[in-house]
Amino acid sequence: MVREAFAPEGVLSRAADHFLPRQEQTDMAMAVARTIEDGGVLVVEAGTGVGKTFSYLVPALLSGERMLLSTATKTLQDQLFGRDLPRLVQALGLPVRTALLKGRGSYLCLHRMELARSEATLPDRTSVRALAKVEQWAQVTRTGDLAELEGLDERSPLIPLVTSTRDNCLGSQCPKFKACHVNLARREALAADVVVVNHHLFFADLAVRESGMAELLPSVRVVIFDEAHQLNETGVQFLGAQLTTGQVLDFGRDMLAAGLQLARGLVDWQLVVSKVEKAARDLRLVVGKTWPGAKLRWTGAAPENVDGQAWSQALDDVHQACEQAMAALDTVSELAPDFVRLHERAAEFASRAERFTRACAPGSVRWVDVGTQLRLVESPLDIAEAVQSRMLNRKAGAEEAPEQSRAWIFTSATLGDDPKLRWFTEPCGLTDADILRVGSPFDYARQASVYVPRHIARPADPAHSAQVAELAGQAVQRLGGRTMVLTTTLRALRTIGEALQLRFEGSQGVEVLVQGQLPKRRLMERFRQGDSEGRPGCVLVASASFWEGVDVPGDALQMVIIDKLPFPPPGDPLVEARSQRLEASGRSPFNDYFVPEAAVALKQGAGRLIRRESDCGILVVCDTRLTSMGYGRRLMAALPAMRQLQSEDEFRAALDELTRTSTTDPSWT
Ligand code: SF4
Incomplete structure (x- = not known):
């Protein structure tokens, strides 16, 4: 049944836009189906474009088992719950009850909303207006999920005043307990067949057993973690x-x-x-x-x-x-x-x-x-022990056999740079899991090229960011925007962002967007519009959270510029402690930690470039270590096999080629 669903005329052709049968997608789905049937742990790295969401959803839904699905962010949760899951449930014609469960901070707290009004301690006029909007919406919302409220800034000072924390929630003693949205969401989750959560909630609950996951987990037979590359860093928090x-x-x-x-x-x-x-x-x-x-x-x-x-x-x-x-x-x-x-x-x-x-x-x-x-x-230092003892029920020295019947699926586009995916499996305590790697169906050699400028300053040189900004400015001008500049530090973000804003100030041809100057959602909306309908193309300068999870298919993004190789910050206490532990066990912190971390982050950043079969683009890495140092080869090998541009002339020619093949034409150049 699973294989049939992925066939040319199968169920997926009705559920997904532009469905094309892909061997990689079917392979992953079959492996997931086997794990669900037999129980056990499966780790799948599925390259960009495989369509991994359907690869796990189809077999999991067809199995009829109760399941818990966890993804990295609330936005991805909404996407899964609001788009992919209902489409598939409908196409498969299954009577499945689904539920969405977020952390309590995502839901309106009716009790605190009343307090905010009666105590009149709102910080400013904007908050007074925002509270009036919240009160109006409170009359009609069924879920109380603040994500429904259009236009509410995620940084608004009102949010902590109308949501609850574990500390200030009155629980069953609350006068609003019956109508409470947090409790409703938890009750629905407990009654559902498929529950969609996020990693933060999952681990928060594993730590303090507050949101009902402790009751939920024993009753599900299938647990799936998407965007699993974030599990370790989320878990340790x-x-x-x-x-x-x-x-x-x-x-x-x-x-x-x-x-x-x-x-x-x-x-x-x-x-x-x-x-x-x-x-x-x-x-x-x-x-x-x-x-x-x-x-x-x-x-x-x-x-x-x-x-x-x-x-x-x-x-x-x-x-x-x-x-x-x-x-x-x-x-x-x-x-x-x-x-x-x-x-x-x-x-x-x-x-x-x-x-x-x-x-x-x-x-x-x-x-x-x-x-x-x-x-x-x-x-x-990692979540290995917690995964083993609290999730997989494998206690060190325990005599009883671990519980085998549950199926655990961990998946992401990037889980390491070696066949055993040790970057992921070691800190997550999953070294004996079954491993599957399915490559991307994209033709990277044809669709993408990579360029490492030779004459740029070394990354430690104080002039490095200014030179990246200069290179980006010239390239962006040639391409008409369509560029994302990903920085490794906030300082570089500021230097490059300011230089590009100065350069294109008053320009009709390029709009410069800088992280932090607008809420992320607004930045991404504008960036995705690109140079359609007479608007100028955009260059977006961003760091950390934009390296992953950002999806911009089409011409709005044709070039990704990375300022430096994304090694972990060596002075960070967690990084130091992990390095010391490796050293103590006779391993090399550089080879076994720093390089794999950089490889995974680089793959994530580069993964923003090609999002579908018709996309073309250039990845520019402004760090000469990628070509001059021995470990550079390992990092390059972690990237998809793109064409390498050897000189500035080839880079310019590739940019010109992109402007020719674009569906929109930067006629202002
Ligand atoms: S039970 Fe807690 S979250 Fe629910 S309305 Fe009361 S205080 Fe708010």
Whole structure:
């Protein structure tokens, strides 16, 4: 049945736009079907254009098994749930109940919306207007998913005021509990056959067992992780421990508000709260005026450059202030459910503060993120142990056999640069999984070329970004926009973005878009329009989050320029700790960690270029190490086999060729 679905006249020809039978897609679907039938773990790297979503959805739906699907972002979740899944369910004619479950921060909290109105503490006029819009929409929405609300800026200060956190949700004591959107979404997920979640929610729940996943997981037989290359980095964020001074201050503020409103005069709330706040502020002050954005290594008793005695005293004070708050809250806990929640929060912070006075757990690393507030972090180096023990039920030394019948599928376009996909399987604890690699069906040698300019400054040279901007400016002018410049640092993003904006200021021919100047969704909408309908073509300068998951098929994107090879930042405490662990086991951090990381990130960045069979484009990597260093060959081999442009002349000729083959013509040149 699975094979038939992928045949020329099969079900998929009715469910997908422009469906073409592809051997790679069918191969992946058959492997997924086998794993579902037999149980076990399958890891599939499916190159761009394979159509991997249908490759796992078709066999999973046809199996009739209950399944959990997790993807990397809320946008991808919406796409899967709102587009691919319903189309396929309809085409297959299956009576399947599907549900979408996001983290609580994605849903309107009816209780807090009311508080936001009655407490009148909105930060500005825009928020007052936004709240009116939210209230209007609240009358008609069934799901309460804020993604439905057109035009609500994801950075709006209103959002934390109309959504809940685990800390401030009143749970079953809430007056709005019956109509609560968070609870409705969870109830629907528990009743559905197919539940779509995201990796953040999955790991958050694995860590604190809050959103119902703990009940959901045992009842599903198929678990599929798409965009699985993000699992390790997402997982480590949730599986460690964190304490922020901001959380403690928020707690103090909430306790004062509840105390004065519900138990005025019964406790000296000002006094108790002032101790909590002072302790949180003092902890921040101990670190001094370290540059905001810094990460302080924390390998001994205190973070680097911080006085050890002052640090442990400050942590102790946070612990004690939270314990005193607990004692005060105990005396009024009968009066309102709010005090019970506050007591739980105080206990949690007291225990975390105490944890950070003890030594770091083995196999973990600690550091402090410095901003206006402090964030104390203890993170495992990877998720291997958690995957083995909490997901696959394989406890070290356990006598009972691991549970075999469940099928686990992990897939992504990029999972490593070797046949065993060790970049992915080692940190995820999946080294004994079945591995399948299916290549991209695109003809890269015909559709794409790669160019490494020889005369550009070395990446460490301070002139490097300016030279990248100059090269990009000339090429963009020739091509009429249609370019994405991906940078490895925010500093390079600023330098290149400003230089290009200056160069094309007032130009009718090219519009320069820079990450951070507009919300991501608006940037991408404009970039995708390209030079259609008389608009100028665009160049988009972006970093980090644009290296992956961005899909711009067609002429709007024909050139991707990467400023430097994307090695992990060597001074990062997590990167350092991973390197040290490899060294301790006799392995080479450079060959076994830095190069594979760069290979995967480079593949992701380059993967933005060719999105369908008719696309053509040029990848420019402004880093001479790709051709001059030995490891450059390994990185080049990780990229699809594109034609290599050897000189500036060949590069210009390739650009001119692109303008000729485009469906739109940059006639202004
Ligand atoms: S139960 Fe929690 S999330 Fe739901 S409305 Fe009440 S406070 Fe908000």
